[in-house]
Amino acid sequence: MKKITYKTPIVEMQGDEMTRILWDGIKELLLEPYVKLNTEFYDLGLENRERTADKVTSDAAEAIKRFGVGVKCATITPNAQRVEEYKLSEMWLSPNGTIRAALDGTVFRAPIMVKGITPYIPTWTKPITIARHAYGDVYKNAELSVGAGGECELSVRYADGRTERKPIYKFGEHGGVIQGVHNKDDSIASFARSCFNYALDTAQDVWFGAKDTISKTYDHRFKDIFAEVYEREYKPRFDEKGIKYEYSLIDDSVARVVRSNGGFIWALKNYDGDVMSDMVATAYGSLAMMTSVLVSPDGKYEYEAAHGTVTRHYYRHLKGEETSTNPIATIFAWTGALARRGKTENNAALVDFAERLERACIATVERGIMTGDLACIFKRDGVTARTVTSREFLKAINATLQEI
Numbered sequence: 001m002k003k004i005t006y007k008t009p010i011v012e013m014q015g016d017e018m019t020r021i022l023w024d025g026i027k028e029l030l031l032e033p034y035v036k037l038n039t040e041f042y043d044l045g046l047e048n049r050e051r052t053a054d055k056v057t058s059d060a061a062e063a064i065k066r067f068g069v070g071v072k073c074a075t076i077t078p079n080a081q082r083v084e085e086y087k088l089s090e091m092w093l094s095p096n097g098t099i100r101a102a103l104d105g106t107v108f109r110a111p112i113m114v115k116g117i118t119p120y121i122p123t124w125t126k127p128i129t130i131a132r133h134a135y136g137d138v139y140k141n142a143e144l145s146v147g148a149g150g151e152c153e154l155s156v157r158y159a160d161g162r163t164e165r166k167p168i169y170k171f172g173e174h175g176g177v178i179q180g181v182h183n184k185d186d187s188i189a190s191f192a193r194s195c196f197n198y199a200l201d202t203a204q205d206v207w208f209g210a211k212d213t214i215s216k217t218y219d220h221r222f223k224d225i226f227a228e229v230y231e232r233e234y235k236p237r238f239d240e241k242g243i244k245y246e247y248s249l250i251d252d253s254v255a256r257v258v259r260s261n262g263g264f265i266w267a268l269k270n271y272d273g274d275v276m277s278d279m280v281a282t283a284y285g286s287l288a289m290m291t292s293v294l295v296s297p298d299g300k301y302e303y304e305a306a307h308g309t310v311t312r313h314y315y316r317h318l319k320g321e322e323t324s325t326n327p328i329a330t331i332f333a334w335t336g337a338l339a340r341r342g343k344t345e346n347n348a349a350l351v352d353f354a355e356r357l358e359r360a361c362i363a364t365v366e367r368g369i370m371t372g373d374l375a376c377i378f379k380r381d382g383v384t385a386r387t388v389t390s391r392e393f394l395k396a397i398n399a400t401l402q403e404i
């Protein structure tokens, strides 16, 4: 059989632990037999990050800017225990954080849906894609404990000597706490553009919610920038595609999301996104079925699984055990990247292959063959779930792929 080819490389970032093992299995059994992979390879495994003093991560980020499409395996974010375990010379930063900062990107997370795994909210028949603003607010705050009688104000000093002040609160006989947060107009505008680009790309509406009635300057700025960017740069293209942008108050937005059928992008401020993404991921059934893509405001895409390196399974693997680790989100990271490359090069064969591989994953589970994490929540009339090892599962997906 003739392998599918494409011209511009995809940036391939290998990672750590169990997902590193799955990565090689996916390439060997599901990709290389069908596609002549053309990749710029970066090994982001912790050992190589240590060897290169983490230069490999920034090199990979630069390569994504150059080639426009990347696919990344899960990686360890070092903590004190990892520094010890891997004898690190430094506690290297989170690779995802480094790449996100380099691309000024927004992360979109969406569940992979299969029949037999029902969301806790059964009306959610389509995926909800969460877009979380990844800059500022309470994540870059300044906080103080304030004693009794403390008088607190906001103050801004400009280079020309001008100052602006506003009282926050004058504490009485009991003290308390205060907090200062900020965000930047250009970061908010980049966030809006990433959301609108992704909406055009996936033909979905965008919902954005904030609390502008209470926060008349801060949250209102988010609302205004979204509206301006939309009207000025996106409205005609949205109209043409038949999709819309809608703003509502965050509490109203939550209520409408719960009542909805899914099928839209939910753009959220940093803290709201942090909280709601865990709620939405859990409600859809399994973290192992959640995809994640980083999109820059100028349209660079980096695909990965939302889960980590599945350390517990890896330690069992090291003892010689065959594990039943779910490779689906990592496979979808590859199909996302291949389909994206297919679109940038008008390569219908590549787009078609990526779509077929996704359907093969879903069909394999729906027929009852799956990894352990899914088997314990799978319920489908007339189908009994059979738990297989990761490698058996990849082979079963390949068998399905050849049929459909």
Ligand code: NAP
Pocket (backbone or CB within 6 Å): 073, 074, 075, 076, 077, 078, 096, 287, 288, 304, 305, 306, 307, 308, 309, 310, 311, 312, 313, 324, 325, 326, 327, 371, 373
């Ligand atoms: P994790 O790797 O997501 O795994 C947490 C647990 O969730 C696993 O022990 C497993 O549960 C279940 N799970 C996750 N993915 C699964 C899969 N594909 N198949 C089956 N079960 C799956 O999170 P973690 O253990 O907190 O973190 C491990 C490492 O990953 C850390 O070093 C962290 O820094 C890193 N991490 C990286 C990323 C990233 O690169 N994007 C994201 C998050 C975490 P059971 O053990 O009960 O089977």
Ligand code: MG
Pocket (backbone or CB within 6 Å): 274, 275, 278
């Ligand atoms: Mg969280």
